[in-house]
Amino acid sequence: MSDPLANSYYAATAHEWRPRSGIRGDARCDVAVIGGGFTGLSAALACAERGFSVILVEAGHVGFGASGRNGGQLIPGLRWNASELEEEFGSERADALFDLCWRANRVKARIAKHGIDCDLKAGHLEAAWTPKDFDAMRREAGYLATRFGYESEVVAKADMAAHVATPLYHGGIHDPQGGHFHPLNYAIGLAHAAEAAGVSIWESQRAYQMVNTIDGLSVLTDWADIDARYVINATDSWIGEVEPDLGRYTVPIMNYNIATAPLANADALLPSDAAVADSRFVLNYFRLSADKRLIFGGGERYSQTPPRDIAAFVRPFMAQVFPQIADTKIDFGWGGAVAVTMNRLPHIGRDGNIFYAHGFSGHGALVTTLAGELIAEAMAGTAERFDVLANLPSRPFPGGKWLRRPLATLGLLWYALRDRLG
Known part of the structure; x- marks a missing residue:
């Protein structure tokens, strides 16, 4: 299996983590977790804290998937605006979703509880690509303040220079509750905390494969069969390899990041040190690292074959936003798949004693930790908060095994074209 963290800034600056190996032969536990990303690690940790015996298996290494290579942007909420959630689901469900996905910052809580060193910074800016986008942002900010008492800063176009040194955007919303971090070091910190709580990581x-047994469930792995009362499938882009039916609910989008060499003018580029994501369908997103590099994500590919030169692929998007560093040295380029659902809401649920959470659609750096903890909560017998997310609507992509991805790609290309047409 090729490593999506090859030539990654995160891998180059990760805290020490020696490989954990499993056993050859059979094993037994209360909970078997499949996947060593944020969802799986937080679920394993929360289950162990509740007294369950837990084995976590990972095909690669901790943080191998999107959890270890994402843009590091901590954006409160879901891909739908809070006003859209209320319009679609009513005020009671909107209140419950808001409390979980906007107010309950479980990432910050875990970092504080376990002393995780992951370069946590406060502040996230949503930048408006068009005046129409800014008008919509301003209305949403007013709605959040009036309806939920959630305060953010409306930034007019003339004031954007206080946050980002580009004339490209037509204003934005600065959310001090958002922020950014080093995602791989957060994953490693969760893994250390999980082990300290008693989790065995393989x-x-x-x-x-998962199979039913007389006593419960068995997870079949390369080297061992793990018998468990409960299984948590937290494999996201790879979920179809374990449960093909769940694979119908997402398609992979390939996303790529670069990190420049350390920049002498880094603070001038992003004066408030906020993470930034713009409002285009195929968005640009960027932030400063702790050592003053620009970490920039831009463009998407719908083929799973990576570009020959990731730096060359992403550089034009960076140069459009920041022409003043168009020719700067790029030290790292990396990327991989992000699992996207039809409606961009996560697909979370259970089938008997099998729990799953996937399809965070590029908006999962905060909500994945929450999802893992809610699974543990439901497993322990209190499912009310889990059900808030599990009851979000979902449906599989059309087209079956062979046409699902091509049909989804056509739709994604149409929205990408709308970006270019304005």
Whole structure:
């Protein structure tokens, strides 16, 4: 399995983590977790804190998937605006979703509880690509303040220079509750906390099937069969390899990041040190690292074959936003798949004693930790908050095994074209 963290800034600056190996032969536990990203690690940790015995298996290494290579942007909420959630689901469900996905910052809580060193910074800016986008942002900010008492800063176009040194955007919303971090170091910190709570982590061990047994469930892996009362499938882009039916609910989008060499003018580029994401469908998103590099994500590919030169692929998007560093040295380029659902809401639920959470659609750096903890909560017998997310609507992509991805790609290309047409 090729490593999506090859030539990654995060891998180059990760805290020490020696590979964990599993066992050859059979094992038994209360909870078997498949996947060593934010969802799986937080679920394993929360289950262990509740007294369950837990084995976590990961085909690669901790943080191998999107959790270890994402843009590091901590954006409160879901891909739908809070006003859209209320319009679609009514005030009671909107209140419950808001409390979980905007107010309950479980990432910050875990970082504080376990002393995780992951370069946590406050502040996130949503930048308006068009005047129409800014008008919509301003209305949403007013709605959040009036309806929920959630305060953010409306930034007019003339004031954007206080946050980002580009004339490209037509205003934005600065959310002090958002922020950014080093995602791989957060994953490693969760893994250390999980082990301290008693979780057994097995890396380089692929789980390829789940079967029912007389006593419960069995997870079949490369080297061992794990008998468990409960299974948590937290494999996201790879979920179809373990449960093909769940694979119908997402398609992978390939996303790529670069990190420049340290910049002498870094603070001038992003004076407030906020993370920034713009409002285009195929968005640009960027932030400063702790050592003053610009970490920039831009463009998407719908083929799973990566570009020959990731830096060359992403550089034009960076140069459009920041022409003043168009020719700067790029030290790192990396990327991989992000699992996207039809409606961009996560697909979370359970089938008997099998729990799953996937399809965070590029908006999961905060909500994945929450999802893992809610699964543990439901497993322990209190499912009310889990059900708030599990009851979000979902449906599989059309087209079956062979046409699902091509049909989804056509739709995605149409929205990308709308970006270019304005």
